Amino acid sequence: xxxxxxxxxxxxxxxxxxxxxxxxxxxxxxxxxxxxxxxxxxxxxxxxxxxxxxxxxxxxxxxxxxxxxxxxxxxxxxxxxxxxxxxxxxxxxxxxxxxxxxxxxxxxxxxxxxxxxxxxxxxxxxxxxxxxxxxxxxxxxxxxxxxxxxxxxxxxxxxxxxxxxxxxxxxxxxxxxxxxxxxxxxxxxxxxxxxxxxxxxxxxxxxxxxxxxxxxxxxxxxxxxxxxxxxxxxxxxxxxxxxxxxxxxxxxxxxxxxxxxxxxxxxxxxxxxxxxxxxxxxxxxxx
Amino acid sequence: xxxxxxxxxxxxxxxxxxxxxxxxxxxxxxxxxxxxxxxxxxxxxxxxxxxxxxxxxxxxxxxxxxxxxxxxxxxxxxxxxxxxxxxxxxxxxxxxxxxxxxxxxxxxxxxxxxxxxxxxxxxxxxxxxxxxxxxxxxxxxxxxxxxxxxxxxxxxxxxxxxxxxxxxxxxxxxxxxxxxxxxxxxxxxxxxxxxxxxxxxxxxxxxxxxxxxxxxxxxxxxxxxxxxxxxxxxxxxxxxxxxxxxxxxxxxxxxxxxxxxxxxxxxxxxxxxxxxxxxxxxxxxxx
Numbered sequence: 001x002x003x004x005x006x007x008x009x010x011x012x013x014x015x016x017x018x019x020x021x022x023x024x025x026x027x028x029x030x031x032x033x034x035x036x037x038x039x040x041x042x043x044x045x046x047x048x049x050x051x052x053x054x055x056x057x058x059x060x061x062x063x064x065x066x067x068x069x070x071x072x073x074x075x076x077x078x079x080x081x082x083x084x085x086x087x088x089x090x091x092x093x094x095x096x097x098x099x100x101x102x103x104x105x106x107x108x109x110x111x112x113x114x115x116x117x118x119x120x121x122x123x124x125x126x127x128x129x130x131x132x133x134x135x136x137x138x139x140x141x142x143x144x145x146x147x148x149x150x151x152x153x154x155x156x157x158x159x160x161x162x163x164x165x166x167x168x169x170x171x172x173x174x175x176x177x178x179x180x181x182x183x184x185x186x187x188x189x190x191x192x193x194x195x196x197x198x199x200x201x202x203x204x205x206x207x208x209x210x211x212x213x214x215x216x217x218x219x220x221x222x223x224x225x226x227x228x229x230x231x232x233x234x235x236x237x238x239x240x241x242x243x244x245x246x247x248x249x250x251x252x253x254x255x256x257x258x259x260x261x262x263x264x265x266x267x268x269x270x271x272x273x274x275x276x277x278x279x280x281x282x283x284x285x286x287x
Numbered sequence: 288x289x290x291x292x293x294x295x296x297x298x299x300x301x302x303x304x305x306x307x308x309x310x311x312x313x314x315x316x317x318x319x320x321x322x323x324x325x326x327x328x329x330x331x332x333x334x335x336x337x338x339x340x341x342x343x344x345x346x347x348x349x350x351x352x353x354x355x356x357x358x359x360x361x362x363x364x365x366x367x368x369x370x371x372x373x374x375x376x377x378x379x380x381x382x383x384x385x386x387x388x389x390x391x392x393x394x395x396x397x398x399x400x401x402x403x404x405x406x407x408x409x410x411x412x413x414x415x416x417x418x419x420x421x422x423x424x425x426x427x428x429x430x431x432x433x434x435x436x437x438x439x440x441x442x443x444x445x446x447x448x449x450x451x452x453x454x455x456x457x458x459x460x461x462x463x464x465x466x467x468x469x470x471x472x473x474x475x476x477x478x479x480x481x482x483x484x485x486x487x488x489x490x491x492x493x494x495x496x497x498x499x500x501x502x503x504x505x506x507x508x509x510x511x512x513x514x515x516x517x518x519x520x521x522x523x524x525x526x527x528x529x530x531x532x533x534x535x536x537x538x539x540x541x542x543x544x545x546x547x548x549x550x551x552x553x554x555x556x557x558x559x560x561x562x563x564x565x566x567x568x569x570x571x572x573x574x
Contacts, residue, residue: 020371021371022310022374023310023367024309054341054360055360058362058363058364059364061364061389062385063385064368065364065367066371073341073342073363074341074342074344074345076363077344080310081308081346081349084307084353087309098350098351103348
């Protein structure tokens with residue numbers, strides 16, 4: 001979820017955060033950091049470009065090592081730093097601000113909450129597992145029956161989050177997975193109301209293009225959990241939150257059906273294959 | 288402290304252990320592992336040979352990072368593994384056995400205790416600091432007024448430690464720093480008595496050669512804490528524990544003074560410049 005104001009503020013999901021090997025890992029915060037810094041590996045879509053894997057390779061020596069979550073050597077520094085600062089008493093939003101500054105992002109990076117919020121998925125035949133166990137360890141190739149956000153009910157928005165939503169010129173829901181990337185943000189008490197209050201200035205970009213997710217399991221998850229994996233399904237989910245939905249040109253024929261759900265529909269190229277396409281989409285969203 | 292039995296068992300100091308960046312680091316256990324495995328960097332005397340430092344270099348990006356304790360990329364794997372296993376409920380001795388097996392050490396590696404035992408030093412003008420803060424961060428270039436082993440009084444010997452001492456053919460006190468490497472081992476309840484009980488089969492190798500430590504601050508620490516930085520000073524410290532002290536040929540003229548302290552004195556080359564010298568010294572110690 002991105003809020004464009006005097007500057008840009010990203011309000012980021014922490015439900016994917018995982019503690020591994022004693023380290024606090026915040027994949028969504030890091031992916032945004034590395035992407036905005038131009039340091040992300042463009043092929044993988046996560047981690048740093050030019051990364052080395054010496055620590056992970058050495059970890060393979062230990063038979064009982066949990067080595068399913070790949071941590072690059074330079075990426076490890078971010079986890080070491082975050083973990084150290086959290087243990088010294090800093091909040092996740094304080095550490096995120098320090099990391100954003102260190103990478104000279106020129107924007108504000110806010111975890112939606114400083115409290116513990118964990119996305120948990122009930123998987124057929126297995127019971128409940130954590131998000132990274134689902135996403136990375138099982139390559140999201142399992143049937144999900146339900147999703148919950150453990151800790152959300154007793155969490156509070158991180159400082160500046162509600163102010164950022166209130167003050168933004170435009171509130172943008174990025175083309176992320178609605179069920180595991182956007183919903184955990186909205187599950188923090190006060191967040192959904194704050195987004196609804198800005199509905200008229202709210203714009204979402206559909207993560208579903210021509211009935212499929214560009215990457216990840218959003219389409220499959222939507223179907224498994226009783227939604228329609230289409231721009232119309234997205235329109236139904238987001239109609240209470242935003243006044244406008246941007247859909248890809250590939251879905252132009254569904255514009256009427258989207259508007260029937262009660263939102264304005266904008267058709268534009270939404271596939272961000274590079275910075276030029278990303279900038280063009282941002283201009284559509286801000287227009 | 289090494290106990291040669293049917294096989295070889297090392298009973299290892301854990302007072303230097305430190306938690307950094309959320310990782311449990313056991314420098315003495317790791318140095319023995321890497322040394323016995325032939326993987327240690329011979330120049331530095333710690334860490335792995337052929338190591339890379341990408342994580343540490345990347346950590347320097349973060350201004351508030353505590354980067355004074357160098358962690359090589361491959362070495363990090365050992366800390367990640369140990370931390371993960373400890374958090375999963377394994378004891379330090381269980382993890383140490385797993386690490387020894389993974390490195391095919393062909394010997395037993397026992398932390399003296401599975402409990403928390405921390406070497407703390409009172410430094411002039413600063414107050415009390417941890418061992419690594421003293422040794423690495425301040426390069427042991429400060430005046431030490433006293434040393435204590437926090438937690439030792441309520442610690443218990445790890446499984447097999449007392450049995451190893453009771454069953455060994457010979458009990459060897461390695462040429463380590465008596466005050467910060469051997470004393471914390473002896474501070475665990477039951478350890479000193481178990482060593483004293485085997486005094487007749489006990490051999491120590493003097494860490495002081497010609498009035499100086501081969502490396503590290505042993506000589507300075509001995510003087511600061513009221514001991515003599517000489518083989519005679521070592522003899523006084525170890526006379527209650529072992530029947531024999533091996534001193535270097537450079538100290539041959541002190542053999543009589545050593546024996547006057549109540550131990551048998553063996554003069555031999557004790558400087559282990561390589562595996563050949565180390566093996567020769569081991570043969571002297573076992574003879």
